[in-house]
Amino acid sequence: MIIDCHGHFTTAPPALGRWRQRQIEAFESTGARVSPGELSIGDDEIRAAIENGQLKLQRERGTDVTIFSPGAGKMAHHYGDERTSLDWSRVSNDLIARVCGLFPGRFVGACQLPQSPGDALPASIGNSVAELERCVEELGFVGCLLNPDPSDGHWQAPPLTDRVYYPLYEKLVELDVPAMIHVAMSRNPALQGTCAHYLNGDTAVFMQLCMSDLFVDFPTLKLIIPHGGGAVPYHWGRYRGFMIDQGRPPLEEAVLNNVFFDTCVYHRRGMELLLDVIPQRNILFASEMIGAVRAVDPETGRRFDDTKYVLDSIGTATEAIYGGNALRVFGRLEGALK
């Protein structure tokens, strides 16, 4: 079974974006709330969005299942207050649940969490625990997105290894659900989103994990660092050397029992590096489709995000990368597919 562990509902019906726009504008102008009940999207609209988008590409490429989450950039946690993010998360996650219900076996949900920056962070982590539990227990989700920068480009939160996040990790461990580390949008003109802030978030969090004992406290916690691990595999020697300099355990021991990288690397040479440097048990197949890059690579005639084509051409990826590791890391996935 070929499992794509990283897909976002970037093709959601426009009514979703319009609801979000109304939500933000109402809060900013008068502090008013817009009810989640005001959003109305028909099953046919969802079917059209998926059948002409992600499902079409799944069929063309021969992938079976996508772990499917709301648009990551659109999480935009800095807007409004913690209630804003809670309402928006519920709306977004409920829509993902409908996709999964309409296309059983093809899409399994991973939820957005209602994080908020600044003083609202602790309360928002409490809300995140509750929303995670709702999505897993009631909607059948198997994962979540965890944003290391809810300020959306100004890095105003403590590292993800801070104890403010511990209630969330306790719940993740209890539910046997992994988190994919994923920043949202960047509202900082110095940091472009998909090709700078995304990758920088991955790299920053890997270092947070290297320097902390988070996995001593949570030995069964599983975190996925997407986009091929940001800069990490390319600079693997730098990280190995840093750990020696700091008197820390080797990376294998310190992080590789708990951290996994996805295969969202959009060219063959980069993918080869990932496969050569990172143990195969730590790599999960993913494409991030339909997402960051939509163009066709003139060198291959395939879309840049067709990472299955790249992996297939290289030929050394095992079944573990294509699906076995995902079934291990997403502890509830096998049950969700029955």
Add this chain to the structure above:
Amino acid sequence: MIIDCHGHFTTAPPALGRWRQRQIEAFESTGARVSPGELSIGDDEIRAAIENGQLKLQRERGTDVTIFSPGAGKMAHHYGDERTSLDWSRVSNDLIARVCGLFPGRFVGACQLPQSPGDALPASIGNSVAELERCVEELGFVGCLLNPDPSDGHWQAPPLTDRVYYPLYEKLVELDVPAMIHVAMSRNPALQGTCAHYLNGDTAVFMQLCMSDLFVDFPTLKLIIPHGGGAVPYHWGRYRGFMIDQGRPPLEEAVLNNVFFDTCVYHRRGMELLLDVIPQRNILFASEMIGAVRAVDPETGRRFDDTKYVLDSIGTATEAIYGGNALRVFGRLEGALK
């Protein structure tokens, strides 16, 4: 000739750090200034710092010249006001000039610029132009470090493509001097310095350049992105695809006439990727010694930052990478070595 384009005076005599500490404390407590004249360092101290450090490694590794700049993390542009950074830059750059004078042919200077964050940015760029001119015209320097985040970890400045930086670019072009993009310290607990903020700065600036027409305005401006280009070569396909998505010119045309990557990649597989993906004319030999990582790699028995060993083992790097490109990019280097 083997030219290391990226070395910092991380082994500077302790009196330098003590002066800086006094400068910061005086300003923070009473707004007072500490005179640069209060710093006293003897030639013997400088000789000892270099002979037991960078020069020893140059000889062991068989490199000839290092483009030498003040400690990058220690630039710490967020402290004090623009006068604080100006005094600190002069002190730091004057010390580099003394190293170059004591070891002619072995070290050639690149200067720190007196940047400041926030409202002080425009005035600090004016000061940077003057300090650059002083270092190049009076001290014989051939390059400079340009910090894209003078807030030191909170990304509060506009992108480097903003017009506030244009006076600096005009002067760089006029003097035929390149800038190495290099963040300073991170005061943000979420962003570790050498293995997160450094690489993220490189990645962020590459995207700033991809999205702008800076090189249309300054067709002869040359910028070096260190640390192997951050995440960029590993994600080269992502950037190629992004440019197509955005209707921008190909990377070769948009940036590769003006942007160069150094070889500070501390393992063989990463270095091979760099050599395979980036044209050789855009790669400059560098080690960042003595710097980010000081340990010996148990897999090779060599220090991680012995990038010459890694390049030599691979065997495909041309003379252009080892030195020829540096002589082309640093337009004043040949003259400085006479």
